[in-house]
């Protein structure tokens with residue numbers, strides 16, 4: 001397994017809508033290795049999620065996991081999940097504001113409104129259909145990754161840029 005290089009904001013691949021993954025492509029050894037590489041890369045950089053275009057592959061694949069994480073202490077745990085060709089549907093219009101960061105936008109945090117509850121439909125890495133509800137921080141991470149797959153970053157979703165802060169200032173002035 002290899003740790004992959006992470007794209008930073010400004011690279012055009014982050015602004016492209018990613019391509020659907022076919023069943024045959026998903027089964028291939030190359031794609032299965034790529035998914036393993038995405039998982040080790042996410043863990044290496046203490047991410048809670050990673051989209052394929054963040055490692056230069058414009059494909060509809062995202063991985064997420066919230067375990068013990070120094071970048072996001074005190075967050076509810078989410079098991080390791082691989083989402084292929086995901087679709088999301090809000091379960092209500094209710095949104096909540098919370099902090100987000102991004103491995104492609106290093107050292108910054110900002111408050112982003114997201115749907116509180118969503119339904120997620122996707123394939124797992126074996127091509128099996130997934131259909132589940134996600135709430136709160138779990139729903140937030142999935143919406144963040146889903147946005148990446150559609151060429152968007154969290155800055156595009158911010159409503160109040162006065163909350164945008166470098167990590168050091170975030171810890172000093174905003175973290176309660």
Ligand SMILES: [Zn+2]
Pocket residue numbers: 101102103104144148
């Ligand atoms: Zn991100």
